Amino acid sequence: MPVKPDILKVTATAKSRLFQVEEIELRFSNGVERTYERLATRGRGAVMIAAIDEQENVLLIKEYAVGLEDYLLTLPKGLIDPGEDAIEAANRELKEEAGFGAERLEVIKQMTSAPNYMGHKITSVLARGLYPCRLEGDEPEEMEVMRWPLSQLDKLFQREDFSEARAIAALYMIRDKLKQE
Structure with a gap:
């Protein structure tokens, strides 16, 4: 070692x-x-939520990505606030960005991006038992919410407007987990 x-x-x-x-x-x-x-690593990390409805659709949001100067489809995500754990942050972010809360939330995996250059971590969370609930967030505009069938993730991965590697990785893990249940 x-x-x-x-x-x-x-x-x-x-x-x-x-x-x-x-x-x-x-x-x-x-x-x-x-x-x-x-x-530098700052804060408590972030969460990314794969929210699955009763019809086995994943909730996606359309969000402006300033790094690419365009709107992209992705999973709801956000920072973990002081006093929150990943589960609490995931439920709050889901309410703020997609207008839904979840009865059941489960941590799937903590992931990094470019760990040779930054220590940022994001925790992927599976959310089920969705119910309508909106909280005001810090987003500058309301995000469009789209439902995408889990059975058609391969088509989602081919879309040019769905390119965030962390979201793709999270959905592969979620799909595998749900197949095993």
């Missing part, structure tokens, strides 16, 4: 309202020293 490198120094090099870039000076067990950059 490799020995983790020693962290010699951490320096904040840039900061915005959402992100902080850090420079990390490391010494590896063989004596080699390197400097890396990363987006």
